[in-house]
Amino acid sequence: MNIKQAKDDIKNAVSAYLTKDKFGNFVIPIEKQRPIFLIGAPGIGKTAIMEQIAEEMKIGLVSYSMTHHTRQSALGLPFIVKKNYGGEEYSVSEYTMSEIIASVYDMIEFTGVTEGILFLDEINCVSETLAPAMLQFLQYKTFGRHRVPDGWIVVTAGNPPEYNNSVREFDIVTWDRLKRIDVEANYDAWKEYAYAKCVHAAIITYLDIKKDDFYKIETTVDGKSFATARGWSDLSEMIKLYEQKGFAVNEQLIGQYLQNKKIAKSFAIYYDLFNKYKSDYQVVKILEGKADKEIAERAKNAKFDERLSLIGLMLDGLVEVIRETFLSESELTELMGCLKTAKFDFTVDKNFEDSLTRQIEAKQKEIAVGKKASNISGDREYVLHATIETLFDERASLIEKQPKDAAEAFKLVKADFDKRKKSLEKGVTKSSGMLSNVFKFCEEAFDKNGQELLILVTELTINPYATHFISRYGCKEYFEHNKDMLFFERKKEIISEIEALGLD
Numbered sequence: 001m002n003i004k005q006a007k008d009d010i011k012n013a014v015s016a017y018l019t020k021d022k023f024g025n026f027v028i029p030i031e032k033q034r035p036i037f038l039i040g041a042p043g044i045g046k047t048a049i050m051e052q053i054a055e056e057m058k059i060g061l062v063s064y065s066m067t068h069h070t071r072q073s074a075l076g077l078p079f080i081v082k083k084n085y086g087g088e089e090y091s092v093s094e095y096t097m098s099e100i101i102a103s104v105y106d107m108i109e110f111t112g113v114t115e116g117i118l119f120l121d122e123i124n125c126v127s128e129t130l131a132p133a134m135l136q137f138l139q140y141k142t143f144g145r146h147r148v149p150d151g152w153i154v155v156t157a158g159n160p161p162e163y164n165n166s167v168r169e170f171d172i173v174t175w176d177r178l179k180r181i182d183v184e185a186n187y188d189a190w191k192e193y194a195y196a197k198c199v200h201a202a203i204i205t206y207l208d209i210k211k212d213d214f215y216k217i218e219t220t221v222d223g224k225s226f227a228t229a230r231g232w233s234d235l236s237e238m239i240k241l242y243e244q245k246g247f248a249v250n251e252q253l254i255g256q257y258l259q260n261k262k263i264a265k266s267f268a269i270y271y272d273l274f275n276k277y278k279s280d281y282q283v284v285k286i287l288e289g290k291a292d293k294e295i296a297e298r299a300k301n302a303k304f305d306e307r308l309s310l311i312g313l314m315l316d317g318l319v320e321v322i323r324e325t326f327l328s329e330s331e332l333t334e335l336m337g338c339l340k341t342a343k344f345d346f347t348v349d350k351n352f353e354d355s356l357t358r359q360i361e362a363k364q365k366e367i368a369v370g371k372k373a374s375n376i377s378g379d380r381e382y383v384l385h386a387t388i389e390t391l392f393d394e395r396a397s398l399i400e401k402q403p404k405d406a407a408e409a410f411k412l413v414k415a416d417f418d419k420r421k422k423s424l425e426k427g428v429t430k431s432s433g434m435l436s437n438v439f440k441f442c443e444e445a446f447d448k449n450g451q452e453l454l455i456l457v458t459e460l461t462i463n464p465y466a467t468h469f470i471s472r473y474g475c476k477e478y479f480e481h482n483k484d485m486l487f488f489e490r491k492k493e494i495i496s497e498i499e500a501l502g503l504d
Contacts, residue, residue, distance in 0.1 A: 002186030040183030043228025060116025185215035205312030346406035439477035
């Protein structure tokens with residue numbers, strides 16, 4: 001199965017394992033809750049989906065790579081205690097708590113999150129001294145004498161032996177205690193993740209054309225040659241930072257992440273073309289609805305891979321603005337909750353700034369707990385930081401202006417909220433206008449029933465920020481073109497037709 005299907009499968013299993021009967025007992029007893037074993041090639045996103053699951057299910061996540069552990073760190077260190085048996089005193093060996101188990105208890109104590117996932121990566125690469133203890137752990141969820149806390153589900157992962165020389169083959173006894181999930185690399189599944197993580201548009205449009213380059217591991221005379229999902233994701237982050245700082249993005253940089261020379265060279269060429277298209281087509285003017293007719297004419301006469309790149313460029317600029325609107329809307333929603341709390345607090349406490357101080361501290365704690373539990377999204381963390389910054393400003397204003405009563409204090413903070421609300425309305429208007437401008441340009445440059453508009457609608461549909469915006473604020477052109485299009489099926493046919501096209 002692909003990584004998205006594996007994620008859904010793990011979420012369902014965790015949900016089932018955490019289900020309790022009316023007496024508070026787990027429906028599936030702990031000893032019958034088979035640890036999940038996710039097996040697949042390196043760099044396909046096994047660790048990433050664990051973070052997504054924790055975030056979406058609002059449970060904790062503790063992660064460990066088992067290749068870093070010895071018998072002592074995993075099981076605990078021995079110490080001698082005195083015990084009395086039959087009237088005689090004996091020296092007996094006991095063990096300190098495993099570092100791994102202790103970290104789960106630390107998480108619970110710090111966050112208050114009592115349910116979660118203990119994720120053990122590279123479990124089939126444990127040291128020879130630790131291997132015998134793993135069978136006991138997989139069956140009884142214990143290291144030494146200490147058990148994983150109730151409500152914490154064990155999920156493990158590893159690579160097949162052909163990818164890692166350190167892999168130890170499991171025997172049937174071990175396999176029979178695991179819920180095994182085999183995962184394969186799949187670009188379409190990764191693409192949804194890529195949109196949610198704002199992966200660079202050049203990478204997405206390149207891989208739309210050359211899907212075979214998404215994941216490839218080969219053995220050459222020079223050793224292993226590979227490109228992985230992890231490599232593309234990490235490269236995206238670095239490209240965005242290089243662009244921001246004005247550094248050159250070249251084949252040398254790309255090859256540090258895509259360790260397949262042919263793919264690195266091909267993408268480097270495409271990246272230069274991608275930036276040339278951005279300049280030639282004056283994408284900013286297209287989004288503003290000010291593009292010259294010559295631009296539309298050039299797009300009409302361009303090869304299909306160039307048109308596909310242009311669509312990617314327009315979507316990139318459009319979604320950047322839509323995402324800003326989404327974050328502003330999320331911050332405003334957060335501030336609205338703060339405003340309601342403040343309105344009540346101001347009537348019972350004349351130290352008006354104290355209410356905002358408590359809310360600032362609560363949001364700071366949410367960030368700290370979320371990061372410790374590994375279940376807070378990047379967008380949520382951003383919104384909380386932005387809200388905290390706003391609350392600091394409003395508190396400073398209260399301290400400076402010293403309102404005489406609750407009504408005046410509330411009016412002061414509400415004025416700031418109303419100003420932000422108007423700013424959001426302007427952002428929505430700007431985003432809606434750009435969305436319409438993209439459709440109008442495509443209608444002018446391409447066949448109204450052609451594949452370019454079909455791809456545009458498809459990409460907007462699978463992009464979470466665009467989907468949220470359109471569902472909330474609407475888009476007449478989107479619904480007109482979406483109405484009769486079986487775009488998911490047709491998109492596959494379109495892309496397969498151009499996979500053979502070269503970019504050189």
